[in-house]
Amino acid sequence: MSVLVNKHSRILVQGFTGSEGTFHAGQMIEYGTTVVGGVTPGKGGQRHLDRPVFNSVYDAVKQTGADVSIIFVPPPFAADAIMEAAEAGIGLIVAITEGIPTKDMIMVKNYLSSRKARLIGPNCPGIITAGEAKVGIMPGFIFKKGPVGIVSKSGTLTYEAVDQVTKAGLGQTTAIGIGGDPIIGTTTKEAVELLMNDPETEGIIMIGEIGGGMEAEAARWIKANGTKPVIGFIAGQTAPAGRRMGHAGAIVGGAEDTAAAKMKILRECGITVADSPADIGRLMAEALGVLVR
């Protein structure tokens, strides 16, 4: 099963012929992902990485039957690319681009609210279903098929958790990088819900950080609806208030969005919280050990 993407997913790459798009599309293909083509306006009809290039997402969908799109388009044009994909009937849009203006994302979010497309990101590492499809920029070799689903705002911290899970003798179903911007398409709660409903996922790791209220929202949902063990980690326990920590959304704005406040809410909702990021894999293994044996 797994969620969002699998070996049957037909992936389109927007910003295909650019340097980022070229490199990562190549890596995705190497992982075994079904990349059916790409879009670069003005380069339609060419071939790139042995796949067709189209002028528009509409053309690409018509010709290839693509149902997932990954976006490497630069920030000034990324909002347009997301909306074009939604309009063309793409069901799942993964926006890797970092640095999209907030005003553009307000418009995108509103645009998508009346369409059926799901957006993951922007400013995210993408999604991977271990052994089946990599729609993102994460290093494929650290993943192994297994029972753990992962939801995270961060890239390298996700890899850290994945690596610990793999080294603990477990593996992953799907890892979803939801992104670190103030406005993102799929929230922590929505991603957790997908994994909670996935029969192959036995345990969930939820990695958050300072800023915003998404982890608290997810925790309350888990308390009411959770059926699987959840391990939580919140980065930024030592981050000072009012300073932006790399991610545009990682800024402590008030008493409610500090790491300590979020960790407290997670614990109150029955989630096992790792104080140290070095313990994420071990805690997941312990939780599943109890469940399985």
Added chain:
Amino acid sequence: MNIHEYQGKAILKSYGVSIQEGIVAETPEQAVEAAKELQKQTGTGWWVVKAQIHAGGRGKGKIVGTEQRGVALAKNLDDVYNISKALLGNVLVTIQTGEAGKQVNKIYVAQDVYYPGESEPKEYYMSVLLDRAQGRNTIIYSTEGGMNIEDVAHNTPELIFKEEIDPATGLQAFQARKIAFNLGVTGEAFKQMVKFITSLYNAYDGIDSAMFEINPVLKTSDNKIIAVDAKVSLDENALYRHADYAALRDISEEDPTEVEAGEHNLNYVKLDGNVGCMVNGAGLAMATMDIIKLSGGEPANFLDVGGTANAARVEQAFRIILKDKNVKAILVNIFGGIVRCDRVAQGIVDAYNNIGEINIPIIVRLQGTNAVEAKKIIDESGLKVHSAIQLAEAAAKVKEVLA
């Protein structure tokens, strides 16, 4: 990106928002000239001299070692001169600056807007910002202006109102009227308030602002509605659309090391601790700071070397971290995905040799792509570097070197 009050007000004015007028000055002599000019333009009899720093609480804040407030009323030109002299070049400490305070390099000589008249002046609060949960802009407003809004929210939450803006339509007239009604203004002041709110939102939208906070919004004794203060923050991701606003950045307001790091595309935030860190990725960088704390240290910085950490960037990052004399150890934590750990390891060895004497312990944890080769490079380099592959090992080594 934060900008000064005088810059924010100039932008507001260009969108038709009524403001407390003022002129910026950098010397007491300029301040006096500004006061005279302002008297000509506005007829003001008194002036308000306001320190221009990127922090709130200026009215209650004081210049170090004196009783001089960061915002002061001047009743004559001698006052303007003396207040300006007391502020300029000196350090102002407010509730938001921390103990170190901020040096005042510019002042804003503004008109007095609390003059007596047919009605009592009244202060309100208004801000425009993104409601992250809704993904929409929101106007937050209150009848309790001129005070710390966090205190109002805590003590009298019923006096804070929110108005959400539909992205498809923008602010509608009925919403501006609703806000004005809720603030209790009537007659001419009501009309002025509706106009103020409308133009304020247009400005927010037009300049790709990340945040407006106007505290106070003043109803003057002759029923004008004006912005007495303006805290304006711009969306850095949108600066490419507003090339002219790049010039509004005041580098003197920023930590010089952070500015230098930015020039090398390193995302660095200086903190007060004793263990420096160098990490790839913002989330892992925050997590690494947390590890340092859990190991008995305090993080000296946040530093994200980004997704393309190469030898040159690693060396630059070391140089930046080493500028902080409080740093007693450095933890390098790289999870190689696209980045190859062996290249980072080589960067560390090169940096060590190029920089020369590094007398503090360095713990290097390289995991992911080519981690084993990387550990070999570090171990064979002969440098006094502690290497680790697991995060838990790195944490233990931090504890060890601090002991």
